[in-house]
């Protein structure tokens with residue numbers, strides 16, 4: 001058994017329902033020419049994702065993120081453990097009807113237009129033409145693609161960012177309750193990443209549960225309710241960002257001048273180090289700065305106390321002696 005730090009039991013809502021649950025999931029691939037070698041890519045993975053959550057699965061290359069996603073989607077069979085999606089065992093047809101998926105390197109039919117591609121995807125779910133006529137324009141709006149372009153332009157003429165948005169529309173064609181995105185921001189420029197983030201946030205506001213893999217930790221930090229870190233097939237920690245990193249509105253301050261008595265109500269754990277006051281800010285930064293001007297003191301620095309997700313991520317890997325990806 002690997003040791004998983006379950007950092008938080010705080011759910012999006014206290015009575016939230018588990019939508020994804022796994023118990024000791026594991027996968028050993030058979031490799032080599034004679035398939036006589038074994039590669040353990042997932043180990044004893046137990047986690048839960050709750051209704052309406054945006055859940056980010058992080059990990060270095062080769063950590064086993066895609067393997068876990070593919071097991072949940074019924075594409076890869078686990079060699080150990082079990083999992084339940086939307087209250088039913090994975091792989092069931094009824095479950096697949098309610099799940100959306102955008103693979104990491106999605107294949108698009110170059111000579112179809114976006115509209116034709118979405119019609120094709122809708123056909124796989126046997127959606128009626130009436131529903132298709134309503135849903136395709138809605139999805140194009142959601143992902144920010146122009147309807148005329150979607151009807152005319154073949155996918156081979158689309159940029160990477162536009163293709164990714166078509167891929168997201170495809171993943172939503174069946175109006176799923178649960179959506180899996182494998183590296184949705186990969187290879188996108190800052191604007192493309194912003195657009196994908198906005199789409200994910202808009203899906204969240206519709207109450208959908210989103211499970212995605214990512215290397216882009218700044219994006220994860222902005223949109224996820226909870227995260228898990230996977231490395232070399234082992235789950236290292238699961239928890240909410242606030243419980244993992246601390247509150248985002250806590251600041252460390254350094255002040256020059258003023259007196260300890262005047263500053264004490266504002267600075268928790270105040271200490272004098274080399275003629276300046278150090279500690280944690282109590283209260284609103286704007287009000288604090290206004291108060292400083294009254295006490296003849298000068299603010300030298302005001303920094304968020306919480307570490308970035310990237311710092312935490314690197315630290316977690318380092319603690320376990322993982323210094324390179326696979």
Ligand SMILES: Nc1ncnc2c1ncn2[C@@H]1O[C@H](COP(=O)(O)OP(=O)(O)OP(=O)(O)O)[C@@H](O)[C@H]1O
Nearest residue numbers: 029031039041059060061062063064065066067326
């Ligand atoms: N079909 C397969 N057959 C054999 N080995 C595989 C197969 N798929 C994945 N692996 C191996 O399993 C391990 C985990 O791979 P996986 O793709 O799940 O990692 P990942 O975390 O998604 O990586 P990345 O971030 O690079 O996409 C890797 O060592 C990979 O080479």
